[in-house]
Amino acid sequence: xxxxxxxxxxxxxxxxxxxxxxxxxxxxxxxxxxxxxxxxxxxxxxxxxxxxxxxxxxxxxxxxxxxxxxxxxxxxxx
Amino acid sequence: xxxxxxxxxxxxxxxxxxxxxxxxxxxxxxxxxxxxxxxxxxxxxxxxxxxxxxxxxxxxxxxxxxxxxxxxxxxxxxxxxxxxxxxxxxxxxxxxxxxxxxxxxxxxxxxxxxxxxxxxxxxxxxxxxxxxxxxxxxxxxxxxxxxxxxxxxxx
Numbered sequence: 001x002x003x004x005x006x007x008x009x010x011x012x013x014x015x016x017x018x019x020x021x022x023x024x025x026x027x028x029x030x031x032x033x034x035x036x037x038x039x040x041x042x043x044x045x046x047x048x049x050x051x052x053x054x055x056x057x058x059x060x061x062x063x064x065x066x067x068x069x070x071x072x073x074x075x076x077x078x
Numbered sequence: 079x080x081x082x083x084x085x086x087x088x089x090x091x092x093x094x095x096x097x098x099x100x101x102x103x104x105x106x107x108x109x110x111x112x113x114x115x116x117x118x119x120x121x122x123x124x125x126x127x128x129x130x131x132x133x134x135x136x137x138x139x140x141x142x143x144x145x146x147x148x149x150x151x152x153x154x155x156x157x158x159x160x161x162x163x164x165x166x167x168x169x170x171x172x173x174x175x176x177x178x179x180x181x182x183x184x185x186x187x188x189x190x191x192x193x194x195x196x197x198x199x200x201x202x203x204x205x206x207x208x209x210x211x212x213x214x215x216x217x218x219x220x221x222x223x224x225x226x227x228x229x230x231x232x233x
Contacts, residue, residue, distance in 0.1 A: 010120040013091075016201040022203055050090055064090030065123075068203025 002047065003031040007043045008052035010036075017052045017066045024072035033074075092145035093096050094122025094170075097130060097158050105152030105175040105182045112196035113150055121200060122148060127158045130165055146170035148200060153182050171205035 004021050008014030019038055025032045037043065043051060050064030056070070061067075061075050094118055098109035113124040122144075129137050141147055141162070148171045149159045159203050162169050167191065176182050 016119070016198070020202055058205065066091065066201055068206065070199070070203050070206065 002030065003055075003057050004032050004034045004076075005037050005055040006035070007037045007046065007048050007055065009040065009043075009050075010038050013066050014038075017054060018076040020066065020069050021054065021072055023069045024076060027069065027073055028076055031077070047060060086140045089120070091120060091122075094148055095152065096122045096140075096148045096164060097127045098124065098125045098150045099127060099156075099158035100154050100157075101152045101157065103152055103182050103184075104186050104188055105180055107186060108153075108175055108180065108188055108192055108196060109150035109152050109158075111188070111193050112200070115193055115197050116148075116200055119197070119201075122146075122199075128163050130167070131161045133165060138167065141165070141167040143146050148205070149173075150196065150200075151175065159194050171200065171203065171204040173199055 004025070006014060006021060008017065014036070017074045018034065021034050025034060037046075043053070046053075046055075046060075048060070048063060052066060053060060053064070054062040054067060054075075056075060062071075067075070088149065096113045098113040099106050100110045101107070116122060117124045125141070137200060147162060147167055147169050147215060149162055149169050150173055151158050152175045154176060156172075156174065159169055161171055173196065175196060178199055180195065181194050
């Protein structure tokens, strides 16, 4: 199963990214775990300096910005 | 908004300018409120469509230089988009409020859900997915006063 993680402390952008990731999963009709990671220590340990960050299957694919649904769909197809 | 934690986000976000139509109807006013919220959330910077209409050089230049221009129109008259196009400003994303399920009417009442619907659609990039309505295109039903929005002549 695909694992999608949204790293961020819970501000508006993090919430938007979480919503966009959920929408992308819905659009693709796939099953995926969409997880919020809000723990600052873990965020730093993962090497993320700019939030929100998007990880797909453990790989950092976007940092410090909110990719739109279309972009996340494309990233998930890769 | 009050309960939202302070943003500690980085700024890798593309540089955007947001032009709300700011029309007098409820949907036009909603574009303004949505643009303000989008600015607060760090999506881009709100700018004045009226100033763009008079061809203010600095604004036209800025609008052509940014990564993306977002235009929010209240109804299918798409005044703000026409203004942008008249000034040669490329529109990267365009949303029409009446196409998001919000009815245009004489009442100025709105809910926070209405604003959220518009703001969420922008973040999702819904205005990039499809071709937007042609001027005067009917959004479905209602009295038609020629503007195509079903307002019955109040716009």
